[in-house]
Amino acid sequence: MAMFRGVMDRLKKGLTKTREGLVSSLRSIVHGRTLDDALIKEIEQRLIQSDVGVVATRELIESIRTDAKAGKLTRGEHVIDHLKREIKAMWPEADRSLKLAPSAPTVILMTGVNGVGKTTSIAKLCAQLRGEGKTVLLGACDTFRAGAVRQLEIWAERLGVEVVKGQQGGDPASVAFDASAAAKARGVDFLILDTAGRLHTQAGLMDQLTKIRRVVDKQIPGAPHEVLLVLDATSGQNALRQAEEFGKAAGVTGIFLSKLDGTARGGIVVAVRHTTDIPVKFIGVGETPEDVEPFDPERFVEAMFAE
Amino acid sequence: MFDRISDSFSGAIRKLSGSGSISESNVREAMGEVRDALLEADVQYEVAEAFCDKVLKDALGREVTKSLKPGQEMIAIVHRRLVELFGGDPDADQQPAPPGIMKMSPGPTIVMMCGLQGSGKTTTCGKLAGLLKKQGRSVMLAAADLQRPAAVEQLQTVARQANELPGGAQVHFYAEPDKVAAYGKAVGVAVKVCQNAVKEAKAKGVDVLILDTAGRLHVNDELMGELGQVKSLLSPHHIFLVVDAMTGQDAVQSARSFHQRLAVDGVILTKFDSDTRGGAALSVKEVTGAPIRYIGVGEKLDALEPFHPERMAGRILGMGDVVSLVEKAQQEVSEEDAKKLEAKMSKGELTMDDFLKQMKTLRKMGSMKSLLGMLPGIGSMLKEVDIDEKQLDRTEAMIQSMTPAERSRPDLINNPRKRRIASGSGTDQTQVGQLVKQFGMLNKMTKQMGSMSAGSKVAAAQQLSGSGMFSGMPALPGMGGKGSTKSASRGVKKRKPKRR
Ligand SMILES: Nc1nc2c(ncn2[C@@H]2O[C@H](COP(=O)(O)OP(=O)(O)O)[C@@H](O)[C@H]2O)c(=O)[nH]1
Ligand SMILES: Nc1nc2c(ncn2[C@@H]2O[C@H](COP(=O)(O)OP(=O)(O)O)[C@@H](O)[C@H]2O)c(=O)[nH]1
Ligand SMILES: [Mg+2]
Ligand SMILES: [Mg+2]
Numbered sequence: 001m002a003m004f005r006g007v008m009d010r011l012k013k014g015l016t017k018t019r020e021g022l023v024s025s026l027r028s029i030v031h032g033r034t035l036d037d038a039l040i041k042e043i044e045q046r047l048i049q050s051d052v053g054v055v056a057t058r059e060l061i062e063s064i065r066t067d068a069k070a071g072k073l074t075r076g077e078h079v080i081d082h083l084k085r086e087i088k089a090m091w092p093e094a095d096r097s098l099k100l101a102p103s104a105p106t107v108i109l110m111t112g113v114n115g116v117g118k119t120t121s122i123a124k125l126c127a128q129l130r131g132e133g134k135t136v137l138l139g140a141c142d143t144f145r146a147g148a149v150r151q152l153e154i155w156a157e158r159l160g161v162e163v164v165k166g167q168q169g170g171d172p173a174s175v176a177f178d179a180s181a182a183a184k185a186r187g188v189d190f191l192i193l194d195t196a197g198r199l200h201t202q203a204g205l206m207d208q209l210t211k212i213r214r215v216v217d218k219q220i221p222g223a224p225h226e227v228l229l230v231l232d233a234t235s236g237q238n239a240l241r242q243a244e245e246f247g248k249a250a251g252v253t254g255i256f257l258s259k260l261d262g263t264a265r266g267g268i269v270v271a272v273r274h275t276t277d278i279p280v281k282f283i284g285v286g287e288t289p290e291d292v293e294p295f296d297p298e299r300f301v302e303a304m305f306a307e
Numbered sequence: 308m309f310d311r312i313s314d315s316f317s318g319a320i321r322k323l324s325g326s327g328s329i330s331e332s333n334v335r336e337a338m339g340e341v342r343d344a345l346l347e348a349d350v351q352y353e354v355a356e357a358f359c360d361k362v363l364k365d366a367l368g369r370e371v372t373k374s375l376k377p378g379q380e381m382i383a384i385v386h387r388r389l390v391e392l393f394g395g396d397p398d399a400d401q402q403p404a405p406p407g408i409m410k411m412s413p414g415p416t417i418v419m420m421c422g423l424q425g426s427g428k429t430t431t432c433g434k435l436a437g438l439l440k441k442q443g444r445s446v447m448l449a450a451a452d453l454q455r456p457a458a459v460e461q462l463q464t465v466a467r468q469a470n471e472l473p474g475g476a477q478v479h480f481y482a483e484p485d486k487v488a489a490y491g492k493a494v495g496v497a498v499k500v501c502q503n504a505v506k507e508a509k510a511k512g513v514d515v516l517i518l519d520t521a522g523r524l525h526v527n528d529e530l531m532g533e534l535g536q537v538k539s540l541l542s543p544h545h546i547f548l549v550v551d552a553m554t555g556q557d558a559v560q561s562a563r564s565f566h567q568r569l570a571v572d573g574v575i576l577t578k579f580d581s582d583t584r585g586g587a588a589l590s591v592k593e594v595t596g597a598p599i600r601y602i603g604v605g606e607k608l609d610a611l612e613p614f615h616p617e618r619m620a621g622r623i624l625g626m627g628d629v630v631s632l633v634e635k636a637q638q639e640v641s642e643e644d645a646k647k648l649e650a651k652m653s654k655g656e657l658t659m660d661d662f663l664k665q666m667k668t669l670r671k672m673g674s675m676k677s678l679l680g681m682l683p684g685i686g687s688m689l690k691e692v693d694i695d696e697k698q699l700d701r702t703e704a705m706i707q708s709m710t711p712a713e714r715s716r717p718d719l720i721n722n723p724r725k726r727r728i729a730s731g732s733g734t735d736q737t738q739v740g741q742l743v744k745q746f747g748m749l750n751k752m753t754k755q756m757g758s759m760s761a762g763s764k765v766a767a768a769q770q771l772s773g774s775g776m777f778s779g780m781p782a783l784p785g786m787g788g789k790g791s792t793k794s795a796s797r798g799v800k801k802r803k804p805k806r807r
């Protein structure tokens with residue numbers, strides 16, 4: 001709970017700082033007002049500005065109208081509870097835990113487009129698992145971006161874990177192969193594989209992810225057990241396409257929503273949830289390994305509408 | 308979006324085909340569609356609303372309702388306003404060339420990069436260095452990001468890669484790796500590194516010094532203060548804000564904060580090689596007033612292009628961009644070849660050899676889809692189209708089985724010749740026939756596009772996309788797809804606006 005408070009504070013701090021008159025919080029918008037068309041229009045604007053997207057917003061607004069007609073919603077304040085209920089219901093409880101292998105090692109594959117925070121998020125997961133007393137091995141499958149391997153290595157050094165790496169410019173699948181073999185040999189609890197950022201439109205690179213999956217599965221049947229797609233909380237509607245394409249090529253099992261410490265509300269995950277059933281598992285709220293929390297719909301929605 | 312706008316207007320017409328004319332309220336209704344399309348393209352909410360107001364006024368002022376082709380007229384209006392939104396002059400026949408990086412004497416010209424985490428600053432430093440090197444200007448890249456692990460190493464590698472690019476000048480690298488402080492404690496130290504970099508750049512007589520700063524949140528006072536300090540101590544000649552084109556509504560908010568703090572004089576939009584419409588990033592111009600200077604279109608260091616408002620307007624409309632396509636090809640083909648090709652294209656005199664060469668070039672350049680997406684009217688169809696590489700192989704084989712005469716005059720290809728080509732390429736006669744037919748269409752199409760002024764391309768793109776000409780395109784060898792027929796037939800229907 002203390003941890004949660006810390007994050008909430010940080011989220012809220014980020015949010016209040018931005019109140020430079022541009023986006024007023026939903027709470028202040030609805031406060032003390034009757035629910036009419038003008039208010040509904042403002043609520044719509046707020047949802048769009050959180051990147052919830054046109055389609056999901058329209059449906060949420062429809063649900064408000066329906067309930068308003070039925071007399072269930074009359075005051076502005078009711079709307080907040082209504083939206084919270086609606087959005088929260090999108091993520092049933094069972095979705096949120098990390099999928100574990102029946103027997104160690106559990107393999108986690110991190111994927112996503114360029115610069116969203118894959119490597120940093122690995123450091124976060126690693127720190128968390130280490131905190132629970134688990135052993136972790138990392139695989140540096142980003143053999144493309146300048147300095148990528150070194151970046152992961154520095155995190156590994158700081159967190160006291162080992163990294164399996166290959167040649168700069170080499171085949172990422174072969175690093176995945178080596179890392180899987182090493183994870184088995186060392187008997188670690190978790191293997192986390194970093195991958196290079198890639199656009200979901202790059203067919204060749206998407207195939208490469210499929211190949212990495214195959215190679216890992218050969219070494220450790222059933223692996224990767226968790227394939228996380230890192231989505232940047234600032235991202236717009238393009239994230240829908242990312243979820244779709246990474247889902248297809250990499251078999252994404254969960255979303256790691258990074259950079260929620262900024263002013264973006266991350267409403268994009270509502271849009272994503274609307275079109276796919278990929279659950280959100282973690283949120284990133286800063287640049288250090290401690291800045292991670294399990295995703296909690298209630299807190300997420302609260303922060304989305306917070307002052 | 309293009310489809311959507313024209314669809315919604317033709318819809319309005321259809322609804323009223325009995326009553327004689329479309330009314331103001333129909334136009335208003337259709338504007339709702341425009342707005343939704345803009346929001347789906349991530350255009351910032353308030354920008355989208357204001358934009359729609361303007362377009363509505365234009366539309367009513369120009370009496371779109373009385374126009375023979377209200378849909379097309381509407382597209383033209385939206386296009387104009389988009390060009391304006393992105394900082395262009397919609398009335399200019401030719402947009403002025405975007406300004407480059409100024410030359411200072413004595414040097415160096417100081418460029419500071421800034422932006423959120425992961426937006427592409429470091430990569431863009433390398434790209435700018437490459438661009439300057441090509442112009443014969445020497446560059447120094449200075450590592451002022453002491454926060455992100457291995458950021459210094461990353462820039463070092465980028466500097467080395469940039470130095471390997473063509474051009475007469477040198478790309479230097481400056482860093483103080485020992486200053487990489489314990490994580491999170493590097494504030495202030497980076498300012499000193501920047502000052503030292505200026506000294507070093509002066510000593511080396513470098514033309515342009517580019518400072519690669521750490522990514523930061525616009526709400527982080529301490530780190531924003533650091534940039535403010537660099538600005539006041541070094542007075543950089545350019546401050547570029549690097550924005551990820553995939554960003555959503557928040558782009559405007561963060562850009563506004565950076566701008567308030569630093570008065571950035573240019574924005575660089577990265578990752579435009581994705582399929583993002585980039586509406587949010589493009590709204591940045593409207594909100595900050597800072598012009599968009601360059602767009603990043605790939606991870607490699609040569610993937611930086613000057614920003615053209617007019618072309619971007621086409622992109623956001625989904626109309627495609629013939630000019631960019633030709634220019635892309637130009638980089639691969641020699642200048643001279645490209646000129647010849649362009650001339651041939653505009654006359655509809657493309658030969659099979661040219662086609663083969665183009666196809667090979669395109670394939671070498673990678674994503675066929677993204678390139679074809681630049682062709683008017685094709686972008687939206689491609690969503691549902693799978694590009695079949697094997698089919699492309701077959702097409703290549705067919706052309707290679709043609710005689711030189713056949714390649715330059717495909718109309719020579721009669722049935723016996725088709726048989727011969729088919730057996731030579733391991734295909735069948737129908738496939739060869741199809742290729743020849745499609746090729747004819749391609750020539751017709753490029754001819755039409757080539758002879759048009761920028762303005763009329765807008766209307767023409769729409770006309771073409773519905774004329775049935777494009778209905779063949781998805782079926783062009785190598786591009787088969789479930790969606791193709793659907794899109795095509797939709798296009799054809801759309802093309803018959805019932806005159807009242
Ligand atoms: N503010 C903030 N920055 C983050 C977060 N996660 C990652 N970053 C930063 O985003 C940038 C890119 O992160 P990185 O892990 O290298 O991304 P990758 O390219 O996807 O591996 C770095 O500067 C990170 O410090 C986050 O949750 N909040
Ligand atoms: N596809 C694509 N990737 C880019 C582009 N510019 C940068 N990147 C990638 O985005 C990621 C973050 O870039 P980086 O330069 O490290 O960002 P910084 O944290 O702002 O310095 C890296 O994976 C880059 O390769 C671009 O124009 N297109
Ligand atoms: Mg990485
Ligand atoms: Mg950087």
